[in-house]
Amino acid sequence: MSFTVAIDGPAAAGKGTISKAVAAHFGFAHLDTGLLYRAVGRRMLRGELPLAAAQSLGAGDLEGDDLRGPDVAQAASKVAVIPDIRAALMDFQRAFASRAGGAVLDGRDIGTVICPGADVKLFVTASPEVRAERRFAELSGKGLDVSYEGVLADVRERDARDADRAAAPMVAAGDAMVLDTSELSIEAAVARAIAVIKAAR
Ligand code: CDP
Numbered sequence: 077m078s079f080t081v082a083i084d085g086p087a088a089a090g091k092g093t094i095s096k097a098v099a100a101h102f103g104f105a106h107l108d109t110g111l112l113y114r115a116v117g118r119r120m121l122r123g124e125l126p127l128a129a130a131q132s133l134g135a136g137d138l139e140g141d142d143l144r145g146p147d148v149a150q151a152a153s154k155v156a157v158i159p160d161i162r163a164a165l166m167d168f169q170r171a172f173a174s175r176a177g178g179a180v181l182d183g184r185d186i187g188t189v190i191c192p193g194a195d196v197k198l199f200v201t202a203s204p205e206v207r208a209e210r211r212f213a214e215l216s217g218k219g220l221d222v223s224y225e226g227v228l229a230d231v232r233e234r235d236a237r238d239a240d241r242a243a244a245p246m247v248a249a250g251d252a253m254v255l256d257t258s259e260l261s262i263e264a265a266v267a268r269a270i271a272v273i274k275a276a277r
Contacts, residue, residue, distance in 0.1 A: 081104065
């Protein structure tokens with residue numbers, strides 16, 4: 077039996093942390109769909125045509141610490157406006173979502189476009205400042221050379237590009253539960269997400 081949890085939201089909202097915790101709790105598989113766009117963006121930065129990259133992604137494309145950095149994030153949100161690129165990544169995401177045993181996918185358009193029939197939809201958000209603080213702590217903790225101001229600018233720029241694009245814009249699905257984590261600890265946010273999923277199972 078498949079059971080799909082869609083977790084969407086703006087940059088650095090905590091989708092990844094919540095998704096991982098939820099997947100571990102219920103024994104579901106987890107796909108961070110942002111990594112697919114980041115992988116395409118990174119190959120574009122290396123000089124490849126983004127569509128050709130999207131059509132030929134392999135496991136090795138999802139490795140490397142630079143994949144999580146702000147330069148690749150910006151490139152990801154630039155390739156993510158291109159409808160053909162989104163289409164090239166769709167089948168893989170949908171197949172993952174319908175696997176037996178349950179799946180959690182996090183991204184921007186999971187509840188709206190990739191899995192409109194998902195069993196549970198969450199839209200995780202927080203203020204840009206809180207998100208930038210969390211992402212700054214994460215990236216500087218990994219040894220990346222970033223500043224808080226730079227991370228905040230990246231978050232704001234990507235949010236605007238992701239929300240304003242014509243193809244699969246970032247927006248909460250009408251039937252998504254909005255989880256604002258600005259004033260919630262990560263443990264409290266995870267507990268809320270688990271409670272919502274339990275109620276739907
Ligand atoms: O981790 P963070 O929230 O900062 O970003 P991400 O989830 O890794 O996504 C990187 C970029 O990929 C986003 O800014 C979006 O432009 C794009 N993306 C998308 O368009 N659709 C998705 N389902 C996931 C990511």
